[in-house]
Amino acid sequence: MLNITPETDNQTKIHQVITDAFGQTQEAELVDKIRNSSNFIPELSLIALENEDVLGHILFSRIVIETPKKIPALALAPLAVTPMHQRQGIGTQLVQVGLSRCRELNHSIVVVVGDPRYYKRFGFLHASQFGLHSSLPIPDEAFMVLELKPSALMNINGNVCYPAYFNEV
Template identity: 40%
Template sequence: MLIRPEQIEDATAVSHINTAAFGRPDEARLVERLRCAGVEMISLVAVVDTAVVGHILFTPVTVESDEQYFAAMALGPVGVLPEWQKQGVGAALIEAGLQACGEAGHKTVFVLGHSDYYPRFGFEPTRPYGIACEYDVPNEAFMVVELEAGALANVTGIVHYRPEFNEV
């Protein structure tokens, strides 16, 4: 399996992956809206032989309070074709994506996801940091990983996603 940056010719496969993985077109449409908006993204695909079987996306978010503004990245969506799930494709995408975020100079990554899955990659709940999500989500489902130790020292506030996420 090869993890590589998404290329323009992968767009159809990425759309199919996200629709199949989530059982609905919402996430595929989100990825397309973000592309059309020209958003700075880290977008990777997993390739087996010549087939694209998985996709992960990281987009910018901000942590805002009355006193501060902190830039970060958010993971999501991550999708794997159903026939390739539970074979390590998603984990490989997450690990490669976090590494790519760090190499690009990003210090933290947030995720809204399953609290029994993401901690294996270093994610932990945001609540102890005094950080919350702009969306009404369970505390345990909103997590963060510091790619640089201490990056969240003295950072508190609400995480705001790109407006394109409001339509999902």
């Protein structure tokens, strides 16, 4: 049975899952950098456990949308499932539980860079529809946002400012 739970002392296993999922270490190193920053939220670094095996990981971390004021938001990055466990619904469960936890913790906005065909089913929409732009060079179709609270994005035109360590991915 799959159990979605906050990470505890599984950093080495998480690093391996992410490396295997992406076929490189950059995303796993990003997670390490986020974990060591003030943007890390331990309750929003979730793993999919089966027995004692880590099969997947999702991370939501603090970012800011620059408008005339600074609007707090979360970045969903990365989502990873071990290659032999992909296409079994583990990623979907991680996203669903993760978004639910974000709501429970009273967050309002989540941004993601990813495949629109995947993320649209969770309610993500193109960020440009809301007048949002990214500080990273991201294709418009891959830059998406989700309101966790109704009207959270109303009248927010601005630049989603990713921390510098995101530039290294």
